[in-house]
Amino acid sequence: MTHRCWHPTATLGALALGIGLAVAPLAAPPANAFEMGPDGVLTLAPMLDRVTPAVVNIAVRGVVVAENPNPLFNDPTFRQFFGLPPGAELSRKTFLSAGSGVIVDARRGTILTNRHVIENAQEITVTLKDRRVLRARLVGSDPGTEIAVLHVDADNLTEIHLADSDRTRVGDLTVAIGNPFGLGQTVTTGVVSAKGRSGLIPDGYEDFIQTDAPINPGNSGGALVNSRGDLIGINTAILSPGGGGNVGIGFAVPSNIARSVMEQIVATGTVHRGRLGVVIQSVDPSIADTLGLQRAAGVIVAEVAPGSPGARAGLQPGDVILAVNGESSDTAEILRRQIGLSQVGGTVTLSVLRAGRTLQLAARIGA
Known part of the structure; x- marks a missing residue:
């Protein structure tokens, strides 16, 4: 049976905290694409040298709380009969999970990632490509688009340029950058397979970019860039038979949606939905x-x-x-x-x- 596979150690949930930040103007777009290396090999290495420092690894430590699976333990009479203390016992379990994120504002330390990456997080740690380890703070998240915004305090960060994802076309080359299975920063390539995909987030506001660039658990929140190194999407989900790894069907939140959500979260800590009535x-x-x-x-x-x-x-x-x-x-x-x-x-x-x-x-x- 085919099903949607999110990050294996995180489920969808809500967590929001506002801080007073402003969105800085977007950086000027990079000026190159594929290049011929000194040995005559066509390479993406120069573009990746510019872009990969903006993609971070995210480690999350948190606690999930669940009621006792036996409903009898929630019955006060049952608990009194067996001499148990009053009140239903809650099972608390500490978890560790890993994902990815993208620095989109170096001056203000703004990072985009997925909401399910940081769900139930008590502690969020960001590791940069230069091996610096930073404590991150959640600015806010949006269940309707699966976008979350983090903030870090650090100098000498590298940011990625956000493309106009509406101009992305089926057949455009794509590069997915992230932290699959916690292995460390990894780069995979493919193309835009389709646009306007939906049905992954119940009651969500979806317009996913589909790509065949391999995306695996741990890539969630990472960058999907075009051949210029511009961010066209935030890698979010895969479609996988039997809960396995990538089979060439991955989905990314378009950068235009991510930008819109980020601007609201940075300004207010939350997202307000428009309506016509x-x-x-x-x-x-x-x-x-x-x-x-x-x-x-x-x-x-x-x-x-x-x-x-x-x-x-x-x-x-x-x-x-x-x-x-x-x-x-x-x-x-x-x-x-x-x-x-x-x-x-x-x-x-x-x-x-x-x-x-x-x-x-x-x-x-x-x-």
Whole structure:
């Protein structure tokens, strides 16, 4: 049976702590890609020399708490009968786990990683490529995108340039950098296999980049870069038969989503989801045929809550939302992500089909 395999020593959970940081301007992009080595061999080594110091190993020490598996021990009468102290005994277990992270702001010591890497962490330690060991502090995390932000205090850090992941294309070369199985920094290569993957995070805001660059447990939170060394994604999950290792299907959170989440976490310590206040449904072939649409794409509005951002924008039941800010909204899942990741209080332009006419409606995103 095929299933999704996250980091083997961490599960999805919540942990958030805010500190007052600001996001520095992004570094200028590096200027090279593949190069010919002195022996005539085509190599990525010069690019990796620039990028790999920005990828860190993360060690986590924490405690997980679970109730006694026998429910009778939670019964006060049972406990009294057998002379047990009052109150249900909780099983506490210390765990150690390892993952990866990416320095994206050297001046302020900001590191991106995955939420499941640092879940239930009591102590987070970051090891740099130059072997410096630093104590890290959790700034905040977001279960909807699996992104977490860490902060370290250190000088002479190296940061990685965040690419515009929307410009990434299927077939682009990829390099995954991380700490698989705790072995230490490792580099693997592949291509962008697909874009817009979803279904990995229940109720999440997903738009995963799929790659065949080998990603294994411990790579979580590491860098997925293009041939220029620009960060296009944060390695997050693999699809693996029987819970084994990599079979060429890995997933990374796009850098644009990671950047958006990071900016909110750095500013407030948490993430606020945008909303329109409407009930929606994807346009399927039967709806498309009823409405006379040429293809089954778009999102039909079933209900509009009175006084909601959608109502104030002029949305009406029966409207078909085609795009947000010019980006196609082919399914309800895509529209939910587009609105959910939009800045609360900001304004978006909705392309709406109504009675055969295409309208442009300005909607202010609510919380």
